[in-house]
Amino acid sequence: MQKNNFFIYLLFIIQISCSDPFELTRTDIISENAVFDDPILADAFLFDLYDRAQFHIKSGNGNLNMGLISSYGGESRNYGVSWQTPYTQVVDVDFNENGLQGKVLDYYNYALIRECNQFISKLPESTRLTESFKNIRVSEARFIRAHAYFEMVKRFGGVPLVKDVIPVQGTEEQLYRARNSEKEVYDFILSEMDDIVNFLPSVPEIDGRITKWTALALKSRAMLYAASVANFSDEKLDGLLGIPLTDMSYYYKQSLEASREIIRSGVFSLYRKELDPSINFGNLFTDEINNTEIIFSEKYDYDEGKSHQWDALAQPSGFGFNWSSNYTVYLETLELFDFTDGTTGKLDRSIYDDATEIDPEWFFEMRDPRMKASIFYPGSSFKEGTVFFHRSMTGTKIDWPQSGPSKHVGSLATGLLIRKRTNPETPDATRSSTDYIVYRLGEIILNYVEAAYYLNDPNGDMLANINNLRNRAGMPSLSLSQLDENKIRQERKCELAFEDHTFWDLRRWRIAVEELDNRQRHRLHYRYNANTNRYTIEMAPGDLGGVRLHPEKNYYFALGLSRLADNPKLIENPGY
Secondary structure (H helix, E strand, C coil): CCCHHHHHHHHHHHCCCCCCCCCCCCCCCCCHHHCCCCHHHHHHHHHHHHHCCCCCCCCCCCCHHHHHHHCCCCCECCCCCCHHHHHHHHCCCCCCCCCCCCCCCCCHHHHHHHHHHHHHHHHHHHCCHHHHHHHHHHHHHHHHHHHHHHCCCCHHHCCCCCCCCCCCCHHHHHHHCCCHHHHHHHHHHHHHHHHHHCCCCCCCCCCCCCCCCHHHHHEEEEEEHHHHHHHHHCECCCCCCCCCCCHHHHHHHHHHHHHHHHHHHCCCCCCCCCCCCCHHHHCCCCCCCCCCCCCEEEEEEHCEEEEHHHHHHHHHCCCCEEEEEEEEHHHHCCCCEEEEECCCCCHHHHHHHEEEEEHHHHHHHHCCHHHHEEEECCCCCEEEEEEECCCCCCCCCCCCCCCHCCCCCCCCCCEEEECCCCCCCCCCCHHEECEEEEEHHHHHHHHHHHHHCCCCEEEEHHHHHHHHHHHHCCCCCCCCCHHHHHHHHHHHHHCCCCCCCCCHHHCCCCHHHHCCCCCCCEEEEEEEEEECCCEEEEECCCCCCCCCCCCCCHHHHCCHHHHHCCCCCCCCCCCC
């Protein structure tokens, strides 16, 4: 997002001060009317809203936290030993009455919502700006506001819907707002997207701006969540939490129709630039040139003042950055990826006995190509080298790498690392400019398939859509008899692995307690036999003695004592 010029311009104007010390009218500030009458200042205001929206949640420790949502979902283990913050935010955490303040999962952004409301109410009053200019930008602000409400409703359930600018010195009635129901929040998001979709352009003025397709993508995702709440949970707190089961089909239909409009638009297509399905899938997340699958990305550009360190922190040890190997993957995640012949990827774990030799060509290379693009494993090719994760070896290997058998292991390795989004072409891995994809066609297809499944496939194309994804991945087509709820969920976990979906999916399906609460994940230790080119594998606990916690009450996080104290009209969620 090319916003720096706007901010520089704004800063320049702010710094202008009056020359006459006795002048009564201050000229060192910009009036509200001036901001909303000037296209550059109005855009500067809007771009600040973009910057604060947090389309990609990575609060707290910033770059280290880029992988924390995946870690919460049990896909990976974030960097850290038992005392370090990224680790302690995930393992043995009790989300109690103190709430989420200061944790990466927290999102209660009414400061942003107030600024959105100010922009939405004031910009239309301008007499200098064109109607087209105002309509587009107000619609963008309404999207950002709806996005904020979506991030809150999926954490807390019903929250206060504030659509006006609350005066700083307002009355109690103005300042203290009661919680709206979960259904009312989702209905608000739906109505907002329906209202703005035709005002937004199909092609953004500047790369990174919201379009009509972004609005449809949010509708697709949010309505799938609403349908899941109706389908899998009960109403609580007199309707503040939960959605009536009778509304389930309505929300699935809304998600399906939004998804279908994107799929059938012809604007987007699945990324297919490479013949090798693994290389192709990996490049999807780093190729920003005519990438037809991307609907909306959070933009990064070091030269424009915004970058991250994912490439440095994610890559295996020994590939150019000392503080690496930070996002370690569990055995359970590896086993989600079936073999290319369609057989299950989950194996008899008795083979992990540190004695049975395993052919790495079969164990790793014959799995779903999306695995090879998403996970570093022993034998992965990277930066014209080979990744090794074994801690010891037997036999003789003359051409062994300089650092010996423990090369690339790292001190906290599980034997697997997140590879997805890691860009080997980044010149300086500590200053990565690779964008973070927020919405892409692959997700939208999966949203469509899931909604179609619960609606009994109204258009008769559910199977064709999921097989389109699988064929792009190099996996065999499914038959209609194979396409059940579990298979749809597995496909989603594989296609969207490490993209911050699994944790929220487990919650909306109401299976997070089953899959996460007090469940131990596992890591792998390898011993390499240089004479046979095979491994023995030992399985061990994956969380340094800790486990994740996700009791039933955590399907709705606590608002927390401080927020309850600030607003006497708030009601705490059950169990806290």
